[in-house]
Amino acid sequence: MRVNKMYSYALLIPAGLIYGLFFLYPTVMSFFFGFTRWNLTDWEWIGFDNYIMFFEESSLMIGFKNTFIFAFLTAGLKVVLGLIFAVLLTAKLRTKRFIRSMVFFPVLVSTIAVGIAFSVLMHPSEGLINMVLGLVGIDGPNWLGNPNLAIYSVAFVDVWKGVGIATVIFIAGMMSIPVDYYEAHQIDGGNKLNAFWYITLPLSRPAINAVIILALIGGLRTFDLVWAMTGGGPGFSSDLIASIIYKQYQAGFYGLSTAGNVILFLMVALIVFPIFKYLNRKEVDL
């Protein structure tokens, strides 16, 4: 049987051209320039030298460690906190709408503004955070100046800023669960905790998966927040892969930084695809 195609291939050309020119071509070219010494006008093929340079350099490698810590920590916290907020905000509360918008509010603020504001709040002696801690007798740490702590301080702010998105996605997921399940569960005499564990959680699975994937990708390529708060410092202690790549661009090492972007791209793909597949297998139908 012959299936009649609805449209001719010619109609694909405009979209195909735009896709090819603005998405396919740059991607292929960035793989190419990663293998060159490049000053934006002239290039010279140098094989894997850029990649070797990236992996040999300790100040570049520290970015990998920090990026892993940052991405998994922020993604995990966003899922857990987002779930808690979502359960709270789907309950019968008088000020539900108001609280929902409050949780979402930080998402709307510019990341750079958030970063600058928090670097002021986190000032070791004059910052609001340590002043409040001081009132209850706690000697607050140097949040951004302590090399062992800086990356966690930035991660905390990232969670604060990003948890609103997670919460909204969870709320949407939970609202779409039919009430019948809860009624049946009630008739069977189950308690609230069981309802969450056996109904809400499994049926929110698609939402949870979406949040995990989004948060992981976002965390792996975070740049602006860390740049506004610490600039990767003190020294290199809170550098992420993206901030290292940026510094290579700044220094005019275009080939090297393009290689870094290729590495980042491959890393995101290698981490996210398996997790994505694994998570999707576990989804259940409503």
Added chain:
Amino acid sequence: MDRLTDEFKETVAVGDAVYGIPGEASSAGGWLYNKKVYEELGLEVPHTWEELMANNEAIKEAGKIPVVASYKDTWTSQLVLLADYYNVYSENPEFAEKFTNNEAKFANTPIALRGFEKLQALQDAGYYNDEESATGYEDALEMLATGEAAHYPMLTFALAAIADTYPEAIEDIGFFGQPGDDPEDHGMTQWMPGSIYVNKDSENAEAAKQWVEYFVSDEGMETLMSVLKANGPYVVEGLDLPEDAYPAVKDMKAYLEEGKVGPALEFLSPLKGPNLEQITVEVGLGMITPEEGAEKYDRDVERQAQQLDLEGW
């Protein structure tokens, strides 16, 4: 052209031909200090590193901050290293050339390594302020101007900023070059001014040259001085600073008159590793040793040279 200092001409010459004139005064990298604090504690301007450290001790005992470290603005962390270059230049004038040709390194040249060591010695002795990473350039200027702190290793363009924000304090700010070990050889590391060049293919090349000559003449320079205050000495010989020049600039002029001046390394070599400011923060905070810092910087420079595809790397 004869009026320009040799150090300046070196930076605008190709072969024997001189292509530019200074468009402004030069500046220097060294130690800005609060003269009131010095008077109060009866201190003298130090001529060796040891004397400087002894001054710091006295200042610390008096309950003031000896040296400001403003690592929130990471670029400021480089100054102790960069301002030490006069001492390298004086002992080892070929260092810049060998450094550019991949024949000399910071890590294996003791006099060059000294800069990293000095940066950390100040931390080890507890002479920096607390909260270095939360202190910025503006904070540092305030601390110096108010006398809360005694020293700030900085480029002298900071003088204009101090005069702007703390006009009553500028008269109390003095300058000395970062001293080495020999009291007889206490010099200053100079940052060359931005220059004005004439294109030889220009339609009005002759007129432009005339104007350039006028610019460096007494009359031209006096006009310039009347509208733009200098952050350092002029590189035009035989030119006196105006009466109302900043006191710190007069301090700097003394080094020039004695011929104890060396250009900063960045005017002698195209190599300056992009990560220096992060590395000097690490050394200044004591996160890594001066030797590790020097090695790290050498690798940073190597990476830059390879990316620039320089010969011999």
